Amino acid sequence: MSPSVTGIESFHLWNIATAMAVAAPCALVGTLLVARRLSLLGDAIAHAVLPGIVIAVLAGGRPGGWLTMIGAVAAAIVTASIATAVASNSVGVGEDAATGVGFTTMFALGVILVSVAASRVDLDTACVLYGELELSAFDTVPVAGLEIPRGFITGCLLFAGVGLALCLSWKEQVLAAFDPAAARALGLPVAGLSVALLVGTALTTVAGFDAVGGVLVVTMLVAPAAAAELLVSRLHHVAAVAVAIGMAAGAIGYLAAWRLDTGAAGMIAVVLGAVYAVAALVAPEHGILARALGAVALRWRVAREDFLAAAWRAAEGGTATVPRGWAAWPVARWLAAEGAVGWTPTGWRLTPTGRARAETIVRSHRLWEAWLGRNVDLPLDHLHPPAEWVEHHIGSAVRAILAAEVGDSVADPHGRSIPPESPPPAGRAR
Amino acid sequence: MDGAGGDAMAPVVEFHDVTVAYAGRPVLWHVDLVIRGPALYGIVGPNGAGKSTLLKAALGLVPLAGGRVTFDGGALADSRARVGYVPQRETVDWGFPVNVMDVVLMGTYGRLGWFRRPGRRERDVAGECLRRVGLADLAGRQIGRLSGGQQQRVFLARALAQEAVIYLLDEPMAGVDAGSQELIFGVLDSLRAAGRLVIVVHHDLRSAAGWFDGVALVDMRVVAAGPTAAVLTAENLRRTYAGQPAVLEELARAVAAGGRTP
């Protein structure tokens, strides 16, 4: 092998290119599978194409060649039929169990064929399980004077084919996936679209099978789309992001496996899992971190507002006191830094800014109590708890509506006065 | 009420001796029903009476064991573009990655046909339909982040975007708040006023009495059908809901409350 400028032998580069070329159509098909909640069908097909491939190879086909593709499509259709037949004909057997029966049976059949015919075919159980991405650079065909790996060409052709088919029928696929009943009522051939998806899955699976083996193909199908769905929220964006994720994971997984001296198939799956985990953590809006931070920020705001309101009520007289103790200390310090409270020898005191903010909160609280008292038949002692929560979520628009509804009453149901609406917080600069 | 819109022919849906069976058991049994537009027409009956199946049978979504359904005297295939369908809200995966505008645009797909993308005109139509259901400012939102009533309004907007003549709606008021229900009924009523035929599977007799001009009481077959006031009688309701005493009392009250409206 000729060393290249990057310091990596060129066959590694070709292998990486193959991994990326195979990952792209897988991610594209996977986007639809995930959107249609058919991920497990993808898994089932990935297992089930094995006997089709083996029989095609026994009949003289080459792994990854067109004959094996035909065999794989046939096997996929047989499995889908078995699963459908089991599910619709067996009372009390769920679809999950039916799928489980279908694909394990086909995969078992394939493994037995491989074992029995091992001496006659260019397949063994290891390549069924792990694929042979590492060797893909050595199986080449000459194209315009260049030796190009077959796997790379297959992947590119599949990507082009699947991409073109999806571009042409995108809106039909989306409608059939989102609302099959409405699609059928419109006269769309929903069953035909499903079969097309099945065939597409089987074809891409064959390419993936060669690269990463029958069990891990499902990861290349499902993981990019699952991660992409967390990051963006329209299907064509999902497709684009999924392809990018799939290709990146193919390259990174291969490099990691090469550095760690292990199989590329497993590492690509692990990298895809890591990408998904990161997406789940950092996704904007729905990510675990974003939601956790949002919850913390809300709590912090509630704590500060509660402090201000308590201080205002203490000044108003009555039973409320300014919070003290170690728990209230950081809240008070923060408010002091905002200029809302100040320290006096008798304790924390509201500044004019702080008083305005506190009045807004107390106004929200008492307006809500007054509104509940007028419109909902609740005992007096049931009014405070909901208002205690709602006061943090009412804006000036809602306050205006509430004020209009409760009329000109200036007191809440407990007889305490409702403070007037403060001017918008431009005064905070004072 | 004649001649509103461009259509010379008033829309008609006709069920002729329709029987639908699941595993040998009839869900609909020798149903004969003619629904003429323009009208806002309710299909009412107890749970499991085959109301939704009636719509699905009309649309060819379930196989008929016998009988036939015609639209304007012809087969469904000849008038698909004239028929709009709103399935039950639960049949759809609301976590699906599409936004409100995408869903409403789906209503235009039937007219567009294969391979053509929705363009400027379709977007304008969809925007207008969204405005009619009061959701114009939510066009870019992911559909999972809407309330039940808003989701149902999106479905209604999609049906409007179909610019159909005959509308079939399956339980559009299920899980819908009072405000949305009022708005949806208002939109359906305006469709009727524009000469359309709107057929609604509905479960709440109270509002049925107030909004529909015609009603079919369905329980495996048609118990009674015709103008609302003539159909929603205590006797007919007793026949439809026989053997459900608690329901009966509820119905008696509903009829007393709303039965006088047109």
Next chain:
Amino acid sequence: MIAALVPYNTLVVAAAVAAVGLAAGMVGALAVLRRRALAGDAAAHGSLAGVATAFLATGRRDLGWLLVGGLVTSLATLAALVAIRRWTRTRDDAAMALVLGVSFGAGVALVTGITARGLPDSAGLEQFLLGHTAGVTAGDAALLAVCALGAAGLVTLGLKELTLVAFDEAFAAAAGWPVGLVDLGLVGLIAVMVVVGLPAAGAVLVTALLVIPPVAARQWTDRVGTMVLLAGLFGTLSALVGVVGSALVPRLPTGPVVVLAAAALAAVSAVAAPGRGWWSRRAAARRALVAWREGDLLASLARGDRPPAGADGALRRALADGLVARGAGGFTLTAAGTARAADLARRREAWARILATAPDDARAFLTVDLPDPAAVIDGARLAEIRSAAERCR
């Protein structure tokens, strides 16, 4: 006599694998009823990483430790599944595919890494992918058998609780049963059976040991107890076939043979089981359809209409049965046909009355072939319905 022909070790292993098949079938029956079939698959794929890690940690191929490692990562995989469901928007099917793919990928990366380094004994690890009982020693077999019989015993003990939770979770919870705990117990049993089944069927296929025998058993019975027993029996049979098959053919892994044996049992059950098998249900559906078409034909001829569209088959049969005759102006009813049509019209009328007064009874007993009401509805109940109909009139 058999002992003279077969090595002692093979006999012991066969007995142990039979016990594993029994317990897997029994646990699997409840897993399938509780719709946890795929949880077993995720656990199975996840176990490989644990087996490999345990091998790395202990440095030798000690089955006990390998299985403990497998159990730990199986449970971790299931925990990841629960976490994804709770904290992300990813739908269940994608979560399942993702978790089982990635966890298996981790296992494969570990196994290929270990194999590439040529550690002693490491070749044996690959046997956990597809199952190979030839490498199991008598001591290992005893361990497997004890675990399996323990699991089978637990299922027998908790059958009532597991059934209740599987059938109606909400009722069980309302009645005060700790649904979460029972579920956890079931998932734990599934994970244990997956791991114990690894030597016999391998990580890729062990789920079949849990799923296929119950699916086959379900065709024969409507009772949970019987189904559990039958599933256990089917599991035992397939496991034995697997051991024998892989012993006879060199280099044949055990797992696929076990799976194919079970699948054959399931196929036979699905086709031939009386009552709910494909064959007998198809026959019943055909009978109903034929009767329906005949009724339709006779009714339209009785009205003086032409035969309805698509009634050619019914017409041919009616001609052969002498119900219809070919006349000059088309088809007409014979005397027998007129009598049959009148009979059908009477029955249809009777059902219409029942439907009007007692719709629940109609829903329960009316089929499209229009049976005589007296033949399907209890006599006293029918009298009650008739008198109610009289009162209404």
